[in-house]
Each structure stands twice: as structure tokens, then as C-alpha cells.
Amino acid sequence: MTINSSEQQDGVNKSARSSYSNLPALDVSLAFPQATPATSKFPPCASDYYINFDGLLTSEEQAIRKKVRECAEKELAPIVAEGYGCPGLSITGAAVALAEIARVDALTEPDYGSDASALRTTATKVEGGWILEGQKRWVGNSTFADLLVILARNTTTKQINAFIVKKHAPGLTATKIENKIGLRIVQNGDVLLKNVFVPDEDRVPGFKSFQDTITTLSISRLMVAWQSIGIAMGVYDMCHRYLMERKQFGAPLAVFQITQQKLVQMLGNIQAMILAGWRVCKLYEDGKMTAGHASLAKAWITSRARETVALGRELLGGNGISTDFHVAKVITIFFT
Numbered sequence: 381m382t383i384n385s386s387e388q389q390d391g392v393n394k395s396a397r398s399s400y401s402n403l404p405a406l407d408v409s410l411a412f413p414q415a416t417p418a419t420s421k422f423p424p425c426a427s428d429y430y431i432n433f434d435g436l437l438t439s440e441e442q443a444i445r446k447k448v449r450e451c452a453e454k455e456l457a458p459i460v461a462e463g464y465g466c467p468g469l470s471i472t473g474a475a476v477a478l479a480e481i482a483r484v485d486a487l488t489e490p491d492y493g494s495d496a497s498a499l500r501t502t503a504t505k506v507e508g509g510w511i512l513e514g515q516k517r518w519v520g521n522s523t524f525a526d527l528l529v530i531l532a533r534n535t536t537t538k539q540i541n542a543f544i545v546k547k548h549a550p551g552l553t554a555t556k557i558e559n560k561i562g563l564r565i566v567q568n569g570d571v572l573l574k575n576v577f578v579p580d581e582d583r584v585p586g587f588k589s590f591q592d593t594i595t596t597l598s599i600s601r602l603m604v605a606w607q608s609i610g611i612a613m614g615v616y617d618m619c620h621r622y623l624m625e626r627k628q629f630g631a632p633l634a635v636f637q638i639t640q641q642k643l644v645q646m647l648g649n650i651q652a653m654i655l656a657g658w659r660v661c662k663l664y665e666d667g668k669m670t671a672g673h674a675s676l677a678k679a680w681i682t683s684r685a686r687e688t689v690a691l692g693r694e695l696l697g698g699n700g701i702s703t704d705f706h707v708a709k710v711i712t713i714f715f716t
């Protein structure tokens with residue numbers, strides 16, 4: 381394909397310019413006619429992942445899965461979206477919905493990440509409310525969120541409490557963390573709290589100690605696990621279509637047993653990930669999920685997702701590093 385002069389290029393599509401070269405992007409469907417890019421049409425589910433997934437779900441959960449899938453395929457694909465929970469749904473329903481589309485709490489601080497229970501941000505009781513002082517880091521979408529849930533140490537009880545801080549609260553600043561290469565769909569921010577007043581009614585009731593943080597983290601760990609399941613499913617579907625369309629040595633790549641073996645390994649991973657994620661949702665619904673269940677599920681499921689995405693990257697050859705074919709996009713989520 382011929383590259384036009386820069387004047388003609390200006391007429392093309394400024395939004396499609398590469399952020400590195402400032403040249404317009406080629407139309408991938410023309411430049412690479414043997415496989416459909418994810419940017420033009422996201423592949424439908426290639427199979428039920430050999431697990432009869434719907435058979436694990438209630439009819440309500442099946443309906444939400446179908447609805448979210450339709451919306452995700454049409455409206456969101458290939459963007460990997462952040463979930464905000466689904467009030468009124470069972471945890472399985474919320475998890476499955478998240479898996480079909482792919483959190484704003486401020487816990488982490490510059491000096492306290494893994495060691496979050498030692499956090500330094502303070503909440504001091506004053507007449508009619510609380511004064512928050514401190515700093516948070518990595519807070520997802522904090523730069524434009526209407527509300528932030530800030531975890532801070534109560535200066536009287538020394539316990540960790542949660543407070544809702546509104547977007548334009550005086551003394552609150554959120555600055556976007558630049559130069560991030562992974563999970564670019566989420567704007568992570570540095571949040572500064574200087575003498576921020578929070579009225580009594582905006583203290584989160586029932587959030588009395590770090591134990592309540594652990595409960596919240598457990599649910600978000602389970603949701604992250606399901607995000608990984610959804611991402612792995614999308615990668616499998618993308619690779620399945622690609623191998624059927626792309627021909628080498630006179631035949632679609634899908635006929636070669638080494639590519640089939642990789643697809644089978646991906647499918648087996650997805651099947652096991654769904655079962656592990658579903659089981660922990662059921663434990664939650666029965667009131668039996670522990671922090672250990674959620675942590676192990678997240679660690680194991682995300683590890684299988686990494687493996688699945690790495691296999692997907694191999695299957696796409698050169699296009700495995702092109703965001704036009706989806707897999708490269710999710711590599712940055714799992715390997716950064």
C-alpha cells in the first residue's frame with residue numbers, strides 16, 4: 381500500500397495516527413487481508429469452552445451474561461473495561477458480567493503498598509465531620525471519578541475507616557500518573573488530601589477496621605480473577621478465528637497440530653479458570669468464602685491467564701504484537 385503525501389494524510393483520520401510516528405495507520409483489513417482485525421469486528425464466542433458454562437448459572441445469571449456479552453461485543457470491544465460492581469446481582473452474576481466486559485477505592489499510598497495496613501492518611505474528628513490529610517497512589521480513574529472512597533486512619537481509635545470524598549472537595553487534588561505502559565484504559569492517579577472536610581454522613585458505615593478492608597479486597601480479588609477469565613476467553617476467540625482465516629503453506633493455520641495443541645491448552649486453562657472462579661463465587665454466596673479462597677483464586681487464575689495470553693501471542697505470529705489483533709493489548713495488562 382502506498383503512503384500518501386503528508387497533506388493527503390491529514391485528510392485521512394487524525395485519530396488513527398500512531399502516537400510514535402505521527403503517521404496515519406494503515407487500514408489493517410486491506411494491508412493484511414487474510415485475517416479479520418479485532419478493531420473492525422470482535423469475534424463471537426468460538427465455543428462454550430467445553431464446559432457448558434450456562435449450566436453452572438441460574439437463569440438470571442444466564443440472562444445477564446447474554447445481555448452483557450451482546451453489549452460488550454457491539455459497544456465495548458476491543459476495549460478492556462473496568463467494572464464497578466452490579467448492585468442487585470448475585471456475586472456469580474456480577475462476576476460473569478465482569479468476565480463479559482472485562483474498581484475507585486483509595487488504599488495504596490506512596491510509602492505503603494503491600495504493607496497497606498500501615499497506611500498514614502489520617503481522619504480526625506471535628507464538629508459535623510472529619511478532616512482528611514494524606515496522600516494516595518495508583519487510584520484507578522481518580523482523575524475523573526465523581527466520588528472517591530478514601531481509606532484513612534481514625535486518629536482517635538487508630539483503626540482504618542472509609543470516607544466518601546466528592547470530586548470537587550476543597551483540598552483534594554488528583555493527578556494522572558503518566559508513562560504507564562499497562563492497563564492504559566484505566567487512568568491511575570496520585571491523590572493529595574490537604575485538610576479535606578468530609579461530613580459525618582459521608583463516612584462509610586460499618587467500615588470499622590482493616591478487617592473490613594480485607595473483606596473488600598477479597599471481593600475485588602475475585603472480580604480481578606473474573607476479569608482475567610474474560611480476557612483469556614477473548615484471546616481464545618480471537619486466536620480461533622485468526623487460525624481459521626490465516627493461510628500458510630496452502631492451508632489455514634488451524635489445520636496444523638502444533639497450533640491445535642496450543643488452542644487446546646488455552647481451552648483447558650479457560651475451562652479450569654471458570655470452574656475455580658465459579659466455585660469461589662458459590663462459597664461467597666454460601667457465606668463461606670475466606671480471604672485465602674479469594675487470594676488463591678486470583679493468584680492461580682491470573683497465572684493461567686498469563687499462560688493463555690502468551691500462547692495466544694505465539695499463535696498470531698507477527699500480529700501477536702499488533703494491537704489491531706487484540707492479543708497484544710492484553711499482554712500489557714498481564715505482563716506489566
Ligand SMILES: Cc1cc2nc3c(=O)[nH]c(=O)nc-3n(C[C@H](O)[C@H](O)[C@H](O)COP(=O)(O)OP(=O)(O)OC[C@H]3O[C@@H](n4cnc5c(N)ncnc54)[C@H](O)[C@@H]3O)c2cc1C
Binds near residue numbers: 494562568
Ligand atoms: C494498574 C494498577 C491499578 C491499581 N489500582 C489501585 C486502586 O484503584 N486503588 C488502590 O488503592 N491501589 C491501586 N493499585 C495499587 C496496588 O494495590 C499496589 O500496587 C499493590 O498493593 C502493591 O504495592 P506497591 O506497588 O507499592 O508495591 P510494593 O509493596 O513496594 O511491592 C513491590 C514488590 O515487592 C514484593 N513484596 C512486598 N512485600 C513483600 C514481602 N513481605 N515479601 C515478599 N515480597 C514482598 C511485592 O509482591 C512486589 O513484587 C493499583 C496498581 C496498579 C499497577
